[in-house]
Amino acid sequence: MTSSTAAPETPRGSLLGTLTIVPWSSVPTTETPRLPFLTVYSLGDGAGGPEAGERAMRAHLEKIGLPVTGELVELTQEARAAVTLLVEAEQAVLTLPFLxxxxxxxxxxxxxxxxxxxxxxxxxxxxxxxVAPGEAVAPEQLRAFLTDDDLRSASSHCLVPVTRLRR
Structure with missing residues (x-):
């Protein structure tokens, strides 16, 4: 089980609505290690409804150069200015221009x-x-949603370098 976390409130009248993040990981095998994931999605409760939110999310992602094709993009140290991820003390801090x-x-x-x-x-x-913020997400529920082919092709997938606090 994993649980979802809501992003701080978006501005009143935002098309994106409530943005939520779910951290999860693959099950390690003898051949492959555990792989960490973060999934960001809207509840579809923004101004204009779910369709307007879908268009707004696509526009935000494309504006920062993240293709919405389902293909994996590896962000390098140089090209990741718009997306940062700090992981420290069992907390992940994800920063995008809109989140x-x-x-x-x-x-x-x-x-x-x-x-x-x-x-x-x-x-x-x-x-x-x-899945509202704070609710538990069962692995099978997450898997069923994320393995939908139409959803995959309408999502942005990227490898984000992990940063840590200097010690």
Whole structure:
């Protein structure tokens, strides 16, 4: 089980509505290590309804150079100015031009993020009103939603380098 966290309130009248983030990870096998993910989605409760929110999310992502194709893009140190991820003390702080959110992450997720040096960020254009912030998300529920082919092709997928506080 993992749980969702809401981003701080978006401005009144925002087309995006309530933005939510869910940290999760793959199940490690003998061949592949645990891979950490962050999924960002809207509840579809913004001004103009779910369709307007979907268009707004797509526009925000494309404006910062994240393609909405379902293809994985690796953000380098130079090209990641618009997307940053700080992971420290079992907290992930994700910053995009239209979003800044901090969410708790399990120790195993944090360890995987440090080991991999990056986290796979999935920004969904399609709203997901079924999981409100703070609610637990069952792995099968998340898997069923994220493996939809139409959803995948209408999402932005990127590897975001992990930053840490200097010690």
């Amino acid at each position: 800044q959110v901090q969410c708790p992450v399990p120790e195993s997720w944090q360890d995987a993020a440090y080991r991999n040096g990056s986290v796979r960020l999935i920004c969904l254009t399609r709203p997901w009103p079924h």
